[in-house]
Amino acid sequence: MREYRLRCTGCGGTFPDDGVRLDCPNDHAAALLRTEYDEKAFVVTAEPSIRRYAAWLPRGREIATAAQTAVYQSTGLAQRLGLEQLWIGFNGWWPERGAALRTATFKELEAYAVLARIGVDESRTLVVASAGNTAAAFADACTVNDVPLVIIVPANAFDRVAAIARIGPSVKIVAIEGAEYEDAIAFSRQLAADEEFILEGGVRNVARRDGLGIVMLAATDAIGAIPDYYFQAVGSAAGALGVREAALRLIGDGRFGGQVPQLMLAQNAPFTPLFDAWSVNAPVLIERSVADARRQIAQIGAQVLSNQTPPYAIAGGVREALGESSGTVFSIENNEMVDAMMLFAESEGIDIDPEAGIATAALIRAVADGSVERDRRILLNVTGGGRAGRVRETHDARPSLVLHRDEVAAIGNDAVRSVLFSSHL
Ligand SMILES: [Zn+2]
Incomplete structure (x- = not known):
C-alpha cells in the first residue's frame, strides 16, 4: 500500500516507512526525514476533500474525511x-x-495525514500533546475514524478543545492542572516511552x-x-x-x-x-x-x-x-x-x-x-x-482524566493506562 519511502535529509539514506518513524536510525546529528513518492507527477483525484491530493500523502490505511482547504x-x-x-x-x-475544516484551523490537514500514514495493523495508541488547535483537530479526526488517541492538554485549554471538536469514545483527553504547553509535551514523551504508546512527534512526523x-x-x-x-x-x-x-x-x-x-x-x-x-x-x-x-x-x-x-x-x-x-x-x-x-x-x-x-x-x-x-x-x-x-459542538464533554502537574511523573502512565483499559470493559 505504501507507494513511497522515507529519505533522511542528513545522511541521504532511504528506508521503508513503518507509519510512525520520526528519526533516521543512522548515527548522526538530528535531521528531518522526508517522504519520497513513487508518483513524480502532480496528479489529482476527483475526491471533494483533501484526498484529492492522496498521491502525495503518505498512506498506510484508508481514512474518512470531508476536510477541504x-x-x-x-x-x-x-x-x-x-x-x-x-x-x-x-x-x-x-x-x-x-x-471545510470543522475545527477551523489548518491543523486538521495534518491530523488526517498523520492518521492515514499509520498502518492498519498498528496496535499502539497514538499520543498527541497540544495547547489547543492540534488537540481539537486530532480529537475530531480520530472520532470520525474511530482511531484510539490520547491527547494531553493543559487543563485551561480543555474547554476550547471541547467547544469545537467532536469527541468520541476512541478519544481520551488528559487534562493537566497547573500545567503549560511544555508540561503537556513532557508528559507525552514520558507516556510514549511505554511500549503501548506512540508519539505523534510534531514537525518530525513526515x-x-x-x-x-x-x-x-x-x-x-x-x-x-x-x-x-x-x-x-x-x-x-x-x-x-x-x-x-x-x-x-x-x-x-x-x-x-x-x-x-x-x-x-x-x-x-x-x-x-x-x-x-x-x-x-x-x-x-x-x-x-x-x-x-x-x-x-x-x-x-x-x-x-x-x-x-x-x-x-x-x-x-x-x-x-x-x-x-x-x-x-x-x-x-x-x-x-x-x-x-x-x-x-x-x-x-x-x-x-x-x-x-x-x-x-x-x-x-x-x-x-x-x-x-x-x-x-x-x-x-x-x-x-x-x-x-462554526456551529458549536453541544455535547457535555469532560476530560477522561485530570492529573495535577506534580503527580504526572509518579502516577501519570498508570493512570492513563487505567482509563484506556476501563473503556474496553
Ligand atoms: Zn540519516
Whole structure:
C-alpha cells in the first residue's frame, strides 16, 4: 500500500516507512526525514476533500474525511493593498468558499495525514500533546475514524478543545492542572516511552509536513503555477517546511515553474525565536531563559505561536528553507495583528484567527516597504478562520482524566493506562 519511502535529509539514506518513524536510525546529528513518492507527477483525484491530493500523502490505511482547504483569488484585500495576484489559502470553516475544516484551523490537514500514514495493523495508541488547535483537530479526526488517541492538554485549554471538536469514545483527553504547553509535551514523551504508546512527534512526523503541504498543492492546483511568495505565521514552522517540500515536488513535475516560493514567515513580538536568529544570521536559535520566554509568551496576542524550539538549525529545517528561497522572517506587533484581522474581515468578509492576522500583517508590511513586487503571484496562508460561523459542538464533554502537574511523573502512565483499559470493559 505504501507507494513511497522515507529519505533522511542528513545522511541521504532511504528506508521503508513503518507509519510512525520520526528519526533516521543512522548515527548522526538530528535531521528531518522526508517522504519520497513513487508518483513524480502532480496528479489529482476527483475526491471533494483533501484526498484529492492522496498521491502525495503518505498512506498506510484508508481514512474518512470531508476536510477541504480552499484557495481563491482575492479581490477585496488585493484591491486594498494594490496587488494584482493575491491568492488566499483559506484553512478554516467557510463552506460558501469550499473551505471545510470543522475545527477551523489548518491543523486538521495534518491530523488526517498523520492518521492515514499509520498502518492498519498498528496496535499502539497514538499520543498527541497540544495547547489547543492540534488537540481539537486530532480529537475530531480520530472520532470520525474511530482511531484510539490520547491527547494531553493543559487543563485551561480543555474547554476550547471541547467547544469545537467532536469527541468520541476512541478519544481520551488528559487534562493537566497547573500545567503549560511544555508540561503537556513532557508528559507525552514520558507516556510514549511505554511500549503501548506512540508519539505523534510534531514537525518530525513526515505526515504532518506533507499534510500541511496540501496548501501549496491546492494553490498550484488553483493558480496553475507555483506562487512567487508565500506568507504564513509560524510557531513550529511545520507548515512552512511542508509547503516548501510540496513546492520541491511540484518543481520536479516540471509544469509549474522551477522556483520554490520566497518564504515570508511571521512571528508575534516580543516572542520571536525564528526572527531573532534569522535576522542576525545566527547558526542556531538564540538561547533565552525560561523566565524570559514565559514573560514574552504572556504578551503575544497569537498564543499558538509560542513554540520554544522550532527546528531552525536542523538538516531540512527552517534556516535551510529560508536560505534556499531568499526568504525572511517578520516580527509583528499585537496592534498590527489586530488591524490586519479587521482589514481582512472588512475586505474579505470573514473572521480570521490571530495567527492568520500575524501573517496578513506581514503581507501588509511587505507591501508597504516594497519587499514584494505587486504584480507577482502571492499566496497568503490563512491558517485559521471562520470560527464565528462554526456551529458549536453541544455535547457535555469532560476530560477522561485530570492529573495535577506534580503527580504526572509518579502516577501519570498508570493512570492513563487505567482509563484506556476501563473503556474496553
Ligand atoms: Zn540519516
